[in-house]
Amino acid sequence: MNETDDRFVTMEDARLLFRNRFVVFMGDSVVRSMYKDFVTLLQQEQLTVNEVDLRPKGEMKFKGDRLIEGGDLIKEGKTNGIGYHEVRQFQVDYYMIRYYFITCCHGAYMESILEDFQRGMPPDIVIMNSSLWDITRYGAMSVKMFEVNITRLLDRIKEVLHPACMFIWLTTLFVSSEIRGGFMIPQIAHKKDSIRLDIVQANWFATMKCKERELDVFDMNFRMRRWQYSEMIKDGVHWTPRGHRIITTYLCSYIADSFQEKISANFAYTGQLPAVIIHRDPNVKQYPEEFWKKQIESIRKLK
Template identity: 25%
Template sequence: MNTLSSADVRKLLHNKYVAVLGDSIQRSVTKDPVKILQNDEFRTEKQLKGKVHHYRTDHHPVRFYFLTRVSSEYIESVLANFQHGPQPDVIINSCGEVLSPKCLVIYNMSMSVGFKAGEVLEYPIPNVRWDIIEVNFYTATLAYLHQLDVIDMHFHLRFELRSRVKDATHSNQLAHRKYTCILMAHID
């Protein structure tokens, strides 16, 4: 994994509005880029659990929109804000014709999930680990058809199962820093 410095990320994202749409996992992956914009340290596990929806300096706006549905009034209002307000320069996990053609639209495939303590590996219930692979295939195919950039985070982080926190779904700060490095390399 290449290492990034706070100075590198500040330079790369200078005057770029980054918007991330998604669930609690996407909220978690938003936190490391925000942290590295501030300094080279990692977020603590407690900080990863906290909520960050908006970060802004004079040159680095980052906004997270928590989504629980594919379509809702909330999503429509977010897209209307994009259409009438400042347009994102980079958007992760969204689509929409309201975005500027200059906007880098990235579809981030779902990351793998780990096993909970005591779970029998031969009989995982629910079968989410395998479902994610299938869902990633279909959603990535659609993203490619619509000419979106796709980052296969499932592939990149497939061996990071030990980097999961107790819920076996969310990741620790080391996995998030790896994610940030991959994302910044793609934006660059």
Template identity: 25%
Template sequence: MLHNGMMLTAKEIREASEISFRDDRLLFTTEKHNGTGYCEIREYRGIQPNARTEKEKKIEAKWQNKFLVRFAFITRIWDQKRDGSNRIKEILDLLTKDFFPDVIVVNSVFWDIEKYRDRWLHSRRRFEYYSENLERFLKYFNARQIEAIRSKKLKKPTVKIWRSSMNISNYARSGFIQADTNSNLLKDNVDRANAHNVGIIKDNNWDLLDAKFITDPSVDLFQAADGIHWTPSAHRALTCSVLSHIAVATGEGLPTLPLKINVEKGETRLLRAEYEDVINNLPDHVEVPEFNPVFENV
């Protein structure tokens, strides 16, 4: 959405390790494969100069180099090796060395459970490795955040968001799933992980964004044919949910249209001047609804 507001295409959703994706740049990637060793790190530094009209040039000037987005694809939330190395810790340290994030959004469930063959321990009501790994990750980031505040690299605490995993279907099929996997059991374990994570997330003072709650009511519309991936509409719904959460958490509040409500007349009036001010700050390619000053309250 920072790039041009247009929804992802099905092809874009499945791409990986591209040199550039919608004006970002690839910082690091392993060879592309479906194994646990895969990793990809990307960076987006704001709108790049590619405006076609004078209006878009003015908009670009406002936003160039105004934000920094970094993305890391990992296959496990915490990856402590016997030799003491830890790929996730190294990635976190690297990506927060120069700038500490104002916002972090993390999701890691499916690969942790499926690729690493983690088991749900009924007697202990937790996963054999995943539960402890998640707690280690959250505590490590929290400690890094305290260091950043003390060193004045960060002015106020980071908005820390854990996004729960969307569901997979009973017929899920993909190169990500191992041949001998029971899809029904995997689906149950994803649900268990989402539910069990709530307490861990809360105890470590992270916010929880329930992606399963957002996508489940429209699963027939949102889920792709393979039962694992999600459609462009689903990604847009999740993006809007993340942005809404950030807006509220930072105190900015949700964006609203300039409306004046008249309860007695039962109508809501859209204020032309304020509405046009919003429209004038949109790029030319964004479709704008025709101005309709009055509509009835429902």
């Protein structure tokens, strides 16, 4: 599919909204597809050609981005295990978008990412979800472990991220009653009847913990229910390119409202769960225009 839709966020809107802002996505393969649609939108309004463009993992390049860590860069290759890592980055002109693949919302690997933010360039916006792997891949106590880990994560987020940084926790999208493909490995097949209820519990718990800490929550699970039958693909977990552009439009609408900026898309983003939206001064940015000009010059010299 390569048509545009006048209800969607436009390339011009996205470029204005994310200019001079460092955006980080963290999460599973669904979040990786969100990242890929953002990268696509900053360059063209047409959707990616088909779902095959969104689904691959660990490839060296995607529409001008580059693989920084994991994936095809390591000899172990692309696995479906909890130890799989992948870090991607798209950087051009005044835009930088990074993606981290994670299978657990808090642990040693997440601490290394937070250390990246402290030692290197801290982000302006962090968009994160990590529940589906957390509640299925860590044994009989996976859901309880998630509740402990999400609490630790959010405490660390408050400690590490700059006050000007916008952290958005996404509620986990629902899955089909019949999941196919690489996610549903034999070791967790017994969870297929309980996983949807576990997602509801995890979403509620994470939302409450974010609300306690005044961190933004976007109820993606609720907003995407109307699109389940038209935009979810046959594996019961992932979404079509059009589905991801709908997700991108919701997110951009939410972020624009938080920064009190106007965009042409007008998708409502209120959800079933009690969300938190924190309004911010649009003129307060961690990195002024001069910083990005120096970044651009450095990149051009490397080329």
